[in-house]
Amino acid sequence: MNASESRDIPLACEVEVLVLGGGPTGVAAAVAAARAGRRTLLVERYGFCGGMATAGMSGAICGLFASGREHRYEQLAHGFAGEFYHHLKLRGGAAQPVPFGETGIVVHDPLVWKEVADDLLGESGASILYHTLATDVVMDGDAIKAAVVENKGGRFLVGASRFVDATGDADVCFRAGVPTAFGRDGVVQYATMAFRMSGVDVPRACAHPPALVEEWIAAADGAGYVLPRKHIYLLASPRPGEVLCNATAVFKPGGAPLDATRAEDLTFGEIAGRRQVREYERFLRDRVPGFEKAFVNDTGVQIGIRQSRTITGLGRLANDDVFKARKSARSVAKSAWCIEAHGADGIFLFYLDNDYYDIPYDALVPERVANLITGGRALSAEHEALASARVTAQCFLTGYAAGHAAHLSLRDRKPFADVDVTELRSRIEYAV
Ligand SMILES: Cc1cc2nc3c(=O)[nH]c(=O)nc-3n(C[C@H](O)[C@H](O)[C@H](O)COP(=O)(O)OP(=O)(O)OC[C@H]3O[C@@H](n4cnc5c(N)ncnc54)[C@H](O)[C@@H]3O)c2cc1C
Secondary structure (H helix, E strand, C coil): CECCCCCCCCEEEEEEEEEECCCHHHHHHHHHHHHCCCCEEEECCCCCCCHHHCCCCCCEECCCECCCHHHCCCECCCHHHHHHHHHHHHCCCECCCEEECCEEEEEECHHHHHHHHHHHHHHHCCEEECCCEEEEEEEECCEEEEEEEEECCEEEEEEEEEEEECCCCCHHHHHCCCCEEECECCECCCEECCEEEECCCHHHHCCCCHHHHHHHHHHHECCCECCCCCCCEEEECCCCCCEEEECCCECCCCCCCCCCCCHHHHHHHHHHHHHHHHHHHHHHHHHCCCCCCCEEEEECCCCECCCCEEECECCCECHHHHHCCCCCCCEEEEECCCEEEEECCEEEEECCCCCCEEEEHHHCCECCCCCEEECHHHCCECHHHHHHHCCHHHHHHHHHHHHHHHHHHHHCCCCHHHCCHHHHHHHCCCCC
16 A cells, blocks of 8 residues: 555554564564664564464474485584574474484474574564564555554554565565565465374384385275375474374365465365364374374464465576575575475475575565565575475575665665675674
8 A cells, every 4th residue: 555545544663674474584584683783573463483383383494404314414504593493402392303305304392482482582672563464565666664564453554664574475575566476387385284193102103114104095095084195294293202293285176275365275274174184193093003092182273384475586596596406606595405395296305415505685585675575485486496495494594684684774775685695694694
């Protein structure tokens, strides 16, 4: 909307940096901007941070480590990703790393994740406003003047000089008129309703080779069970007797993926997802040794969305950048995470062979709007490239880069497009 349309909406406050969304990207961005001394507010629709990592119960931090069997527990992603991991470990909220193909992952406890985020935000000096949804923006030429936010108290404006869209779905970019894309020709990855099971004999339950579990599922599907996904992840959580189950594949009748920007699709997905959880629970208990006495203790707060809108950025992470492990002098994040694309044909996996690729700053900077930046799963990327770059460690890294870029862009009175990326890289401990 323009300034005259927003005339009757009260101004709640004004800050220097407004971060919309409190997933891994938003937490990192708000901490970075606040640590740089900027008056920063993070607005989040739920009552906690973490986004898909907590509400979606993604369950594990991917992207922390190198790729290649002998290197799979060597940390590659440092900076804020390493810092957050460190705090999770200190509080007992991270399990020992476990293998994931050629690389490694760390299962985390969602409650501890939320607590670490609260504390790091608090210590940084960033303010938080939970239970508040960003619904629109007020434009002033090619810049955003204020975000329109709504909560139980009504509809308000929050004015800011720089905006970080960390909604995961590029909601703010979309409202501001940034061109967005939606997967490959409109086809995004399948959603998952993640769940945890308690009462598990974990050493037995997690010892089965994934290919064997896949065979058991294939044999059971259609023979008394409905199990649309065959390749599933059963991961020991940091809590005793508990396994994180990333097992369901939720899609619309006919096989089309959910569109996370449509409440109708999400509603369908929540209900279908919960039903599917019960079906996998029954299968695991009946057919997988170690789960005999197990029960679902909870599901994600919401259906897990891997992908929706992505921005059209000044630069773009191309599929070949990942396939060919390309490096960039303008990199703000490294990744050795595989391409892990969940879709109608199952899960497409491509591992980097003892190498990593770079995510360039320009993939975070949207076209058209001078004082807006994004990161995480909304960055500008081709479909398969995003299926790698979307994971938590890289969301932390790109989010932190976005938050610090907000500071530099304010200091130098420049649009995000003209931020000195060499200085940014030195400030975000890129090389550490
Ligand atoms: C089922 C599933 C399993 C996954 N497994 C893993 C895994 O094992 N390891 C891994 O590293 N990654 C995994 N991922 C990916 C990872 O969790 C996400 O890609 C990552 O959380 C994205 O971070 P983000 O901050 O960019 O977006 P999100 O996590 O989506 O965060 C966006 C935040 O913004 C808030 N928000 C959205 N819209 C608004 C609005 N309009 N106003 C205010 N707030 C808003 C949301 O509530 C949320 O907190 C998985 C994802 C899914 C769905």
